Amino acid sequence: MNKLATLLLIALVFYTTNFGAESKKEKKPTLVEGELKISIEDEAIEATLNITYVVKDSARASTSFWMDSAMEIQSVDGDLVKSYSFDQEAKPFATLTIDFKEALSEGEEIAFSFAYSGKPSQGFWIEEYQWVDIDPDFMILPVFSTLESFDYRIKAVVDDVNYKLIDVQKGKLTQEVEVTSVTTSYYINPILASNNQKNGVGLYDYSADGKEVRVFSEYADSARYVGDAALRIFDFFNSTFAREEPVTFCSVLYRPIPYDEHKVTRSFKPSVVFAKPHENIATLAHEISHFWWNRGDALTTEKWLTESFAQYSEMMFIRHEQGEDKFNMIIEKLADRAEKLPPLLGGDRFGRYGDDLIYEKGPYILYQLENRLGYEKFVDFMVAVNREQVATTPHLLEVLENQTSAKIRKEFEELIKR
Numbered sequence: 001m002n003k004l005a006t007l008l009l010i011a012l013v014f015y016t017t018n019f020g021a022e023s024k025k026e027k028k029p030t031l032v033e034g035e036l037k038i039s040i041e042d043e044a045i046e047a048t049l050n051i052t053y054v055v056k057d058s059a060r061a062s063t064s065f066w067m068d069s070a071m072e073i074q075s076v077d078g079d080l081v082k083s084y085s086f087d088q089e090a091k092p093f094a095t096l097t098i099d100f101k102e103a104l105s106e107g108e109e110i111a112f113s114f115a116y117s118g119k120p121s122q123g124f125w126i127e128e129y130q131w132v133d134i135d136p137d138f139m140i141l142p143v144f145s146t147l148e149s150f151d152y153r154i155k156a157v158v159d160d161v162n163y164k165l166i167d168v169q170k171g172k173l174t175q176e177v178e179v180t181s182v183t184t185s186y187y188i189n190p191i192l193a194s195n196n197q198k199n200g201v202g203l204y205d206y207s208a209d210g211k212e213v214r215v216f217s218e219y220a221d222s223a224r225y226v227g228d229a230a231l232r233i234f235d236f237f238n239s240t241f242a243r244e245e246p247v248t249f250c251s252v253l254y255r256p257i258p259y260d261e262h263k264v265t266r267s268f269k270p271s272v273v274f275a276k277p278h279e280n281i282a283t284l285a286h287e288i289s290h291f292w293w294n295r296g297d298a299l300t301t302e303k304w305l306t307e308s309f310a311q312y313s314e315m316m317f318i319r320h321e322q323g324e325d326k327f328n329m330i331i332e333k334l335a336d337r338a339e340k341l342p343p344l345l346g347g348d349r350f351g352r353y354g355d356d357l358i359y360e361k362g363p364y365i366l367y368q369l370e371n372r373l374g375y376e377k378f379v380d381f382m383v384a385v386n387r388e389q390v391a392t393t394p395h396l397l398e399v400l401e402n403q404t405s406a407k408i409r410k411e412f413e414e415l416i417k418r
C-alpha cells in the first residue's frame with residue numbers, strides 16, 4: 001500500500017466520522033481507551049486497549065480493525081469474545097478480526113480488550129532525528145475496518161528520560177500525554193516523542209494583542225518565522241470569515257523530519273503539524289483555515305466544502321499579504337486548469353480528477369462567486385457558512401440564497417454543474 005493511498009483512506013475515515021451526516025444520528029460512540037508505552041531502546045511499542053463497543057449494524061457476529069502488520073497480538077479478552085485472528089497479509093491493510101460468541105444486535109454495548117506489541121514499520125526515527133511519531137496514518141493504533149466512528153482516549157508514556165512527549169494540542173512538553181478525541185473520530189494528533197537535547201527541538205512562544213502561538217522547532221529562526229506568520233494569519237482570518245468565531249491560540253509543530261520523508265501535514269484545532277520549508281506560509285494558512293473548514297463527506301467530492309474553502313482562504317491570505325498581482329497569477333493558472341476539468345460534483349473523489357476538482361476547480365468557482373458578489377458580500381457568505389455549520393452542497397446553496405438571491409444561487413449552481 002503506498003503512502004498516498006493510505007492517506008486517502010485515512011482522510012476518508014477522518015471526514016466521514018467527524019463530519020458525515022450520519023454521525024449526527026449516532027447517540028453514543030464506541031470508546032477506545034488505553035495505554036501506549038514507547039520504548040526508545042527497542043524502537044518498539046506496547047499497547048493495551050479497552051474497547052466499549054457500540055454495535056452499529058444488527059446481527060454483527062464479528063468486528064475488525066486495520067493495524068500495522070508489524071504488530072503482534074498478545075491477547076484479546078472479553079466475555080463475548082469467541083476467537084480472534086490477525087491476518088498480516090490482508091489487503092488493503094493487515095486486519096485483526098474478533099469473532100463474538102453470538103450475533104450482536106444494533107445499539108448493544110459490549111466490552112473487550114486487546115494487548116499487542118512490536119516494532120512499528122514506520123514512525124521511529126531514532127538514529128537520524130531522535131524522534132518518534134505515532135502518526136494516526138501509520139495504524140500503530142488501530143482503525144475500524146468498517147470506518148465506523150469512535151472516541152479515543154490514549155495515554156502515552158516513553159521509557160527514556162531523555163525523551164519528552166510533545167503535547168501539540170496544549171503546546172507543551174511533558175513526560176506523559178493523554179491524547180483524546182471527543183468528536184466521534186479516530187482522528188487524533190500524532191503521539192510524538194523527542195530527544196530535545198540531541199535534536200535541538202525547543203518550544204517557542206509568541207504572543208501579540210491577546211493572541212498566542214507556540215511553536216515546536218529545532219531552529220529558532222524557523223520558529224520565529226512560523227510564529228509571526230501564524231499571528232498574521234490569525235489576524236486576517238479573524239477579521240474576515242472567522243470574525244464570529246475568532247481563534248486566539250494555536251500550536252504549530254515544525255517537525256524535524258524532512259517533508260520528503262514524512263509527507264503529512266495535519267490540522268486538528270487548535271494545532272497544526274507542519275514540515276514544509278518555513279517560507280511556505282501558504283500551506284500554513286491552509287492548515288490553520290481548517291480550524292473552520294472541516295465539513296462535507298470525504299467519500300465524495302462533497303469534500304470540496306473542506307478543501308476548496310481552505311485553498312481559497314489560503315489564496316485570500318496570499319492576496320492580503322503579497323498583493324493582487326501574485327493572487328491574479330494564481331487565479332490564471334487555476335482558470336486554465338479548471339476549464340479542462342469535469343463538473344465539480346458527482347465525480348469520483350478518488351478518481352483521476354478527484355484532487356484537481358477540490359483543490360483547483362472548487363477554489364476557482366469560489367473566486368468567480370467572489371467576483372459576482374463583491375468582497376464584502378462574499379466574506380459575509382463565508383461567515384454564514386460557518387455560522388450555519390454547512391456540511392452539504394444543498395445546504396450551502398440554501399445559505400447562499402438567503403444571503404443573496406435566488407438568481408445568484410442559480411448562477412452558482414450552474415458553475416458547480418458545468
Ligand SMILES: [Zn+2]
Pocket residue numbers: 286290306307310
Ligand atoms: Zn486541506
